[in-house]
Amino acid sequence: MTHETLQDHLERWAETDSLRQGVAATVLALAGAGIAISELIAAGPLAGAMAAVRGYHEDGDSQKELDVLADQLVMDALRTAPVAVLGSEELPEPVELDPRGTLAVAVDPLDGSSNIDINISVGTIFSILPFTGPNALLQPGSRQLAAGFLVYGPQVALVLTLGAGTHIFILDPTSYRFVKVQDPVLRNPVFLKVRDSIVVPPETTEYAINGSNARHWDNAIRYYVEDCQAGTEGPRGKDFNTRWTASMVAEAYRILTRGGVYLYPGDARKGYANGRLRLVYEANPIAFLMEQARGGATDGRRRILDIIPSELHQRIPLVFGSRAEVDRIARYHCDPSQLPERSPLFGRRGLLRA
Ligand SMILES: O=P(O)(O)OC[C@H]1O[C@](O)(COP(=O)(O)O)[C@@H](O)[C@@H]1O
Ligand SMILES: [Mg+2]
Ligand SMILES: [Mg+2]
Secondary structure: OOOOEHHHHHHHHHOOOHHHHHHHHHHHHHHHHHHHHHHHHHHHHHHOOOOOEEEEOOOOOEEEHHHHHHHHHHHHHHOOOOEEEEEEOOOOOOEEOOOOOOEEEEEEEEEOHHHHHHOOOEEEEEEEEEOOOOOHHHOOHHHOOEEEEEEEOOOEEEEEEOOOOEEEEEEOHHHOOOOOOOOOOOOOOOEEEEEOOOOOOOOOOEEEOOHHHHHHOOHHHHHHHHHHHOHHHOOOOOOOEEOOOOOHHHHHHHHHHHOOEEEEOOOOOOOOOOOOOEHHHHHHHHHHHHHHOOOEEEOOOOEHHHOOOOOOOOEOOEEEEOHHHHHHHHHHHHOHHHOOOOOOOOOOOHHHOO
16 A cells, blocks of 8 residues: 655645745654654653753743753754744744745644653644734634644654645654664655545544543533533433543544544633633644544634634633534533533433433
8 A cells, every 4th residue: 555755745735836835845844853853752761851841931831851852853944944933832932034934833842741751642733824924923723724743652643734634644664764863864754644634523422631620620611521421321321431641632643533522621720711722833733633624623612713812822721623522512611501400410401412
């Protein structure tokens, strides 16, 4: 069986369109940075103390050694592409790169940082927008030209949308070699397409949420999770499975592959009114990928891709995955009058009945 290469996929899409050629170059640059990051991750402690705390973001989140290295690798790679401005989770302000660039790129260089030193998948998320001026990074997600993420797991995978379906490419490990960690690639690395135009199953019995925050949730989230947990005896009438890897890229990959729903809602903890995830470089690219795979993504109520960002590091509550489940969660949020009394616990029927 032959697999199309990432390069061929991009060239076929870009043809002679110069804006698209710029996007293609940017995706290849990000893929190259991803390989270098994956090598650091594969070496783990042999490459240094990757989980060592190097600093803190303005809102108190820690910044680890690998966050910083991944950010540098991504920025260096993007200097080879027509990128006018780069916004990164690891940089307080956007950085100007190529003054003649046609694109704006937002990245989460390393998603799932709490997993750095425990050998669990982490990744790199990116969003590519047209460069429209100083506020280019604050365009709504619906304007994205391309989005994707790399996940550094048992396989190094690139999940990509160029606005016509969501596709998965796997790095062919026989196609490249490093002399040692951090040295340049010796041969041409090849990502091969293994899944074309994924479809997220619309229904699911699997949900992902950090249940340790349950006491801080609002009623919509609380009722939704309780109804799932009640299984066959509850209003859903079926058993659910739960997963939480604390690595959104890993959750997104699973959901794209076999369905499911991910929730990081706002909650009552200090600083968590809008959850934990960032709109511009986390929620938007994931939402674009989900919608292109016929899944959904909301902040609980609104479509993520319609939201106009107010600032680069803005947080947003995030729900994404199987379409029917995302829509159901919006109903728990939007129509509280339709949520019958909690007592008797599972007497709730009608609107929310599966
Ligand atoms: O530790 P928590 O609160 O469960 O949060 C985990 C979530 O936070 C994230 O790690 C946020 O991303 P970063 O690692 O880039 O900060 C997600 O990948 C993950 O789903
Ligand atoms: Mg992240
Ligand atoms: Mg990060």
